[in-house]
Each structure stands twice: as structure tokens, then as C-alpha cells.
Amino acid sequence: MGRLRLGVLISGRGSNLQALIDAARSPTYPAEVALVISNREGVFGLERARAAGTPTQVIPHRAFASREAFDAALDQALKGAGVDLVCLAGFMRLLTPGFVAGWRDRMINIHPSLLPAFPGLDTHARALAAGVRFSGCTAHFVRSEMDTGPILVQAVVAVRPDDTAETLAARVLEAEHRIYPFAVRLIAEGRVQVIGERACIAGASTETTVLLNPPA
Ligand code: GRF
Numbered sequence: 001m002g003r004l005r006l007g008v009l010i011s012g013r014g015s016n017l018q019a020l021i022d023a024a025r026s027p028t029y030p031a032e033v034a035l036v037i038s039n040r041e042g043v044f045g046l047e048r049a050r051a052a053g054t055p056t057q058v059i060p061h062r063a064f065a066s067r068e069a070f071d072a073a074l075d076q077a078l079k080g081a082g083v084d085l086v087c088l089a090g091f092m093r094l095l096t097p098g099f100v101a102g103w104r105d106r107m108i109n110i111h112p113s114l115l116p117a118f119p120g121l122d123t124h125a126r127a128l129a130a131g132v133r134f135s136g137c138t139a140h141f142v143r144s145e146m147d148t149g150p151i152l153v154q155a156v157v158a159v160r161p162d163d164t165a166e167t168l169a170a171r172v173l174e175a176e177h178r179i180y181p182f183a184v185r186l187i188a189e190g191r192v193q194v195i196g197e198r199a200c201i202a203g204a205s206t207e208t209t210v211l212l213n214p215p216a
Contacts, residue, residue, distance in 0.1 A: 004188040005034035007083035009074070009091035014045020015173065016089040016110050016180050021052045023181035030188035035081035037074060039093055055081065061093055071099035078103075085187060088142065089180070097144045105150075105194050107142040108187070110180045112172050114138060114154055119147030124165040124172065133159055133213040135168060137176045139183035141199060150199035152183040152192065158213045 003024075008017050017036060024032045036049035039061045049056045057077050064070035070093070078086060086107040100107070113123040115138040118130075127135045136156040143149040155175035159168060186192050191202040 003029070004031040004184070005082050005084045006031050006087050006184065007035045007037065007078040007081060007085070008033055008049075008087045008089050010036060010038050010043065010045040010089050011040050011092040012043050012045060012090045014043065014048045014089065016087075016176055017045050018048050019177035019181050020087065020089070020184065021048065021054065023184070029181070029185065031085070031184050034083055035077065037077055039070075039091070045090070067094070067096050068098065071096045075099060075102060085184065086142075087180070087184065094146060095142070095144075100142055100144045103142070105141055108152065108183060109140055109142050109147070109149070110176050110183075111138050111140065111147050112169065112176060114156065115140060115147055115151065122165075124168045127159065128163060128165060128168065134211070135159055135172060137172050137179060139179050141194065150194050150197055152186060152199050152201070153179040155179045156211065158211070 006020060008020060010017055021033055023029050033054050036045065036054055036056045038046050038056070038058050041058050041060065046056050059070070059073050059077060061070045064073065084106065086103050088107070088109040113127060114134070114136045118126050124135070134156050136154055138151055139153045140151045141149040155178065157171050157175055186201055193200045
């Protein structure tokens with residue numbers, strides 16, 4: 001069986017795209033980046049894709065009269081490239097319900113918080129302001145409402161008393177780069193089944209460890 005074909009949607013620096021590109025360098029990784037689409041010209045993520053020899057397309061949202069027309073262009077490009085799974089990776093456009101429905105359970109996102117806490121922007125500043133002891137990141141299937149959908153993988157990052165939004169973001173980003181390729185692998189290996197609005201993972205851990213922060 002061939003590798004799962006990924007279509008990665010970006011708007012910026014593309015470090016999560018890079019994590020997927022790097023994972024796919026291994027011949028045993030069950031997915032490959034077939035197409036990278038950016039809604040912005042000149043972003044660093046496009047350079048990363050080109051450096052890896054991955055096909056890119058720039059589809060500038062401003063060139064379209066409506067969100068529906070923009071999403072139709074995305075859809076056409078993804079289908080044209082034979083994409084099996086859409087990976088949002090710092091893609092800063094809201095997608096229309098029709099597009100989201102068309103890629104239901106075939107489109108995932110990476111978000112820098114432990115959803116459902118802190119959806120939206122400025123997650124790290126908001127997590128620090130709330131005084132949470134743990135933050136982290138979430139890979140999830142995409143639903144119409146922003147940053148919702150069945151959760152695939154989460155990573156927990158302990159918050160330090162001296163953290164700033166920047167230091168916390170850096171540690172969470174490292175975790176993102178681990179879990180996003182892992183979430184793709186789970187899907188590509190056929191280990192994920194969406195039942196109701198939960199993603200059930202075959203062979204998931206039965207770990208019962210409790211983490212304390214601060215430690216007792
Ligand atoms: C990441 O923090 C991701 O969780 C969020 O947007 C950021 C994108 O970063 N959705 P990058 O472009 O992948 O470096």
C-alpha cells in the first residue's frame with residue numbers, strides 16, 4: 001500500500017510542516033507531504049517545502065471574492081494532488097462549514113494548548129495569566145468551530161514559575177513537533193476510529209501516572 005498523501009496548509013514559519021517533512025524522510029514513515037499550500041506569498045514555510053523538493057502552491061485569500069470561493073480553490077488543489085489527509089499547520093484562515101464537512105475526519109490541526117482549554121490565539125499568555133500548572137498541545141480532527149474536534153494526541157508541558165509566553169511557547173512547540181507527525185502516523189496506520197465525537201486509538205496507553213506541579 002502507498003504512503004498516505006498529506007496536503008499541508010500554512011500561513012507562516014512552517015516549523016510543524018518541517019516536522020512532517022522530516023518524519024517523512026524515513027522510508028518506514030507511512031505518510032508523505034504531497035503538497036504545501038500557503039495563503040501568503042513569501043513565508044518561510046514555503047522555503048522549507050521548496051528546500052525539501054515538495055510541490056507548493058500559493059493561493060492568496062485576497063484574490064477571492066468570498067470564503068467559499070477561496071475554499072473551493074483549496075479543495076481543487078488538494079484533490080488535484082491526490083491528497084488523503086489535510087494537515088493545518090499554522091494556517092490562519094477560518095474554513096467554511098462546507099469545506100470542513102467535505103474533509104470530515106480527513107483534516108487535522110495542531111493547537112498550542114491542552115484543548116478544550118484556551119482555543120484561539122495568544123494561548124501561552126492566557127495560560128500563564130490563568131495560572132495553570134500544566135499546558136501543552138493538541139492534535140485533533142477539525143470541526144467547523146475553531147479549535148474543536150475529536151482529539152488524537154496531546155502532550156503535557158509543565159509550566160515553570162519563571163515562564164514567559166515566549167519560553168513556554170518554545171517548550172510547547174518542541175512537543176508539537178513530536179505529536180503532529182505521531183498523530184499522522186496513527187491515522188496512516190489505520191489505528192484511529194472516530195466514534196461519536198471521540199477519536200479512539202487502537203493500542204493507546206493504559207498509563208495511570210499522576211503528575212504534580214509543583215511536586216509534592
Ligand atoms: C503552532 O504553534 C501551531 O500550534 C499553531 O500555529 C503555530 C504554527 O507554527 N496552530 P509553525 O508555522 O508550524 O511554526
